[in-house]
Amino acid sequence: MRSLHFPKVYREKMIFLILQLLFLTSCVSGTFVVNVAQTSHQAEENQNITLEWTFSSRTDTNFRSISIYCEMFTDGRPYVLFHLYKGDELPESQDPQFAGRVQWDKDVLTEGRLTLHVSRLRTSDSGFYVCAIRTPDGSNSSICWLDVTAAAQPESWRNNWINVRLTLLYFFAVVFVSFVSFSYYCFCNFFNSSFVSICVCFLVPIFVSSFCTALFLRHRHDT
Structure with missing residues (x-):
């Protein structure tokens, strides 16, 4: 199992690289805010976890006007977690590592909430998770950290x-x-x-x- 305890300087460089690579960060609006519900998560493999982001939303926000791009970064490489383009999910963009393991709540999206349910966690799921969100009001992103540890092995x-x-x-x-x-x-x-x-x-x-x-x-x- 690879070590994911990055030095502080390396983490800061990685975060900066993440923000540069995301395609939605080119038109960030000062009034459009994206927040992560929890900045750090701890879980064991084979457990399920919910990652949640909130963003600025209006009552008349159209579902088709929302685009989302979420990635997991570990060992300097990005893995696409979730991709929504103008209301349509694009599963072909998702990395095979997450295939069939990510569910999202469509009903709360227009309320300004992005909820991703990741099931059957693996130790390789440890890393930084960044979600960039675009609406007619602007675009922005937020980041959180997930650490997945190996489950205790039963007596052989x-x-x-x-x-x-x-x-x-x-x-x-x-x-x-x-x-x-x-x-x-x-x-x-x-x-x-x-x-x-x-x-x-x-x-x-x-x-x-x-x-x-x-x-x-x-x-x-x-x-």
Whole structure:
């Protein structure tokens, strides 16, 4: 997994490069504002996340008058996240990395809200996310950061099988020791013992081994 902890100077240069590359930044209006709802996000792989931007909007804003271009920047390379041109989504512009994983809320767009839902996150999704928005009132952009970490790996099947074998080995060792000890005792007293005593000689090792195994399993669970 590649490291994405960029030095501050490098981040500033990257942000400057992003703003230069976006095609919508050529006609930025001082009265048109684009804000990001959250500047930094933290998530684990395979989780879902929502990225949201807000922008200046009027009640009479036409859906067909809005164009949006969103990219993810990592390792100095851009990946197209979402592209909307005059109300029409252009999925062919989207990078294959995000294919089928990005959904957006069309109903709130004319209210000045861009909401992108990214599903099944990957560690490679870590990076800067920039969305540039153009309306008849002007254009502008805003940036946020997403850090996706690897999910905690469950205990492997191999480790589970080793635990099972250790438990069985411990169980049979206790059974063997108990059986040998009580068998020796029973053998010495067999001819003078009652039927109940003989049964006890065979049952006690089973109970002892079961009890010791239960203690062993509880100790392993606690540790």
